[in-house]
Amino acid sequence: MTRHHKHERHLALREEIENNPFSTDEQLARRFGVSVSTIRLDRAELGIPELQERTRAVAKEAYGTLKSLGEAELIGELRELRIGEEGTTVLKVEESMVLTKARVTRGHHLFAQANSLAIALVDAEIVVTGSVDMKFMRPVHFGEIVSAHGKVVKNKDNKYWIEITSKVDDEVVLAGNWIVFALDKPAQRKGAN
Amino acid sequence: MTRHHKHERHLALREEIENNPFSTDEQLARRFGVSVSTIRLDRAELGIPELQERTRAVAKEAYGTLKSLGEAELIGELRELRIGEEGTTVLKVEESMVLTKARVTRGHHLFAQANSLAIALVDAEIVVTGSVDMKFMRPVHFGEIVSAHGKVVKNKDNKYWIEITSKVDDEVVLAGNWIVFALDKPAQRKGAN
């Protein structure tokens, strides 16, 4: 059954490229014991782009993702901000934020959104998180859009009490109270930003 | 002064490629108003590899990094783990984890380390964070090494109480109490992973 061989090879090929996207057609041909032409045909039939395209795709996506989780001061997209009063950010749950097994967002992404909003609400050069008391009300899934709303409820000297509520549609998914500190000197004690 | 033009272009070129690694020599040539040959010479002198090498480098690195920051179940390096009892992870504060202004670690990295440890301590396919009550005791700076230690203090049915303490040397930087839930069915309510 020739077509079975082919079909099986297609499945195997797809998987092989999936978890090793940096193989050339030649390497794949050797691995599957067929000619390079066959691999090219297979790729064409499966709609799998060539090595350079794959590499480029991985690089571009990762380049963006790393920049967004690694460097941004604010996680999520700013919708509204009145410093010292209240603000809203919106975060779309991407593929990379969910665990593989469950399709559930990992807590630190939601925390990051809320925490960076809390900090953005305070008008000072350096703001650090003092303490957090929060509850995750329900899991957030891939594709959902989380809207975090924060409000400064109290302020005494350099200490700020902030309430954050994150919702998907109208359902609360995270609720918590932050205490953050505005610092003057960078080397001061208390908290993490 | 020809060499000055050249030198300036070299600096600009290096910077341009730095924050836009996906430019071809032709694009760069147009941007700098010189020929492609000149760009090639410049790259050779500066030791900057060609587009495909750069793309490949970004992709490979990011492939690893994303796997670790985006997909890894655990943030930080595992030092010790007795599931259901206690465990320790160690996280070195990298350049990308600190805010630009203050040289202080952003809270969500410390949270992510602690949170993922809390989850790892529970023996179940799917574990979600229910609530967190934590305090950041002092800022953590670039280069410091954070050691998080977690301990399951109580367990009733699928509900686990976990205590986490993160230290730099012997100084506590984060302390908190987690409540996490072990789930059977993926679609259950309560919490975020």
Place this chain on the structure above:
DNA sequence: TCTATTTTGTGACCTGGTACCAATATTATA
């Protein structure tokens, strides 16, 4: 054995380069 499918090979072409060489500016200074 015959036919349809699958596999392989071939040649022309593409991008984004390397490596090298010669010609042509441009510039600094004797």
Place this chain on the structure above:
DNA sequence: TATAATATTGGTACCAGGTCACAAAATAGA
């Protein structure tokens, strides 16, 4: 101002890792 040094440009041959189109060979199934 002429000349030597330096910088820039253009051209050729070559490479990897492909695309696309087509023909030929191998093989399986009836």
